[in-house]
Amino acid sequence: MEVMSHSSSFLLPAGETSAKRYALIVLNQNIPCFTPLLWEHAKLRLCADGGANRIYDELPLFFPREDALLIRNRYKPDVIKGDMDSIRPDVLRFYLSLGTKVIDESHDQDTTDLDKCILFIRDSPLNQESSKLQILATGALGGRFDHEAGNLNVLYRYPDTRITLLSDDCLIQLLPKTHRHEIHIQPSLLGPHCGLIPIGAPSAKTTTTGLQWDLTDTEMRFGGLVSTSNLVKGEKITVESDSDLLWTISIKKQDPNKTLRSG
Numbered sequence: 001m002e003v004m005s006h007s008s009s010f011l012l013p014a015g016e017t018s019a020k021r022y023a024l025i026v027l028n029q030n031i032p033c034f035t036p037l038l039w040e041h042a043k044l045r046l047c048a049d050g051g052a053n054r055i056y057d058e059l060p061l062f063f064p065r066e067d068a069l070l071i072r073n074r075y076k077p078d079v080i081k082g083d084m085d086s087i088r089p090d091v092l093r094f095y096l097s098l099g100t101k102v103i104d105e106s107h108d109q110d111t112t113d114l115d116k117c118i119l120f121i122r123d124s125p126l127n128q129e130s131s132k133l134q135i136l137a138t139g140a141l142g143g144r145f146d147h148e149a150g151n152l153n154v155l156y157r158y159p160d161t162r163i164t165l166l167s168d169d170c171l172i173q174l175l176p177k178t179h180r181h182e183i184h185i186q187p188s189l190l191g192p193h194c195g196l197i198p199i200g201a202p203s204a205k206t207t208t209t210g211l212q213w214d215l216t217d218t219e220m221r222f223g224g225l226v227s228t229s230n231l232v233k234g235e236k237i238t239v240e241s242d243s244d245l246l247w248t249i250s251i252k253k254q255d256p257n258k259t260l261r262s263g
């Protein structure tokens with residue numbers, strides 16, 4: 001079985017840049033403190049509908065000594081896409097005046113704004129067959145549970161696309177059953193709390209290494225065992241399962257001076 005390797009080098013402080021190519025989607029929830037860092041190295045920057053309000057309102061708060069308008073001009077999204085029922089008219093006008101591409105899909109009330117943004121990225125010419133873009137989505141967790149469930153659902157809708165859901169506190173990725181997984185942890189950025197969750201379907205057999213409570217051909221299902229409040233022991237975890245699993249790991253509080261870009 002082929003090995004799929006996972007690392008979270010996109011969270012490394014400025015200077016230790018990651019070679020990984022990714023697109024960033026800002027959702028309509030509090031912006032994590034490492035958003036400026038992710039923004040800087042992203043190949044494409046999208047706001048899902050009301051996510052644009054978050055960039056407009058909250059990014060300047062990370063730079064209290066700088067002029068808010070300068071910050072808003074510096075952090076210009078490439079695209080705002082969604083059903084446009086949450087973006088404020090003043091915010092829409094502002095980014096239109098900067099030249100942001102706005103895609104109004106208010107006719108589609110069956111897919112979420114996150115779905116709509118993922119399809120834009122998958123179809124982008126920057127997403128090449130030889131070098132696919134990973135997708136990072138900020139503000140995906142915490143808040144309304146129906147939104148969180150919709151956000152988790154996109155991991156299952158696009159299992160061939162590497163999508164990471166992020167909040168200030170943790171990240172979530174899908175580990176498809178088609179691969180053996182090697183997860184590389186930077187202990188300064190991530191852990192120690194983690195979980196392996198069989199949310200889409202039960203797993204008859206999951207085997208792991210590198211965890212405090214490893215699984216050995218262990219069954220996991222809702223109503224039975226799911227691995228929560230587990231701990232990573234070292235810098236490499238391996239996971240093999242007969243079912244798609246969600247992997248989640250805590251994000252350590254970062255030194256804001258390292259995650260913010262200076263003026």
Ligand SMILES: Nc1ncnc2c1ncn2[C@@H]1O[C@H](COP(=O)(O)OP(=O)(O)OP(=O)(O)O)[C@@H](O)[C@H]1O
Pocket residue numbers: 027028029048049050051082083085086087112113114115139140141142143144145147148150151
């Ligand atoms: N409270 C939340 N928790 C998690 N994700 C959220 C939350 N609010 C919004 N999102 C994400 O941000 C995207 C854009 O949010 P927005 O508020 O514009 O969506 P919406 O479709 O207008 O929501 P609503 O259901 O309130 O009409 C959503 O598709 C969802 O992925």
Ligand SMILES: Cc1ncc(C[n+]2csc(CCO)c2C)c(N)n1
Pocket residue numbers: 083108109110111112113
């Ligand atoms: C069975 C079913 N449940 C809910 C919705 C509503 N809905 C789902 S995604 C979306 C767009 C949000 O921006 C809306 C309104 C639906 N269409 N079908």
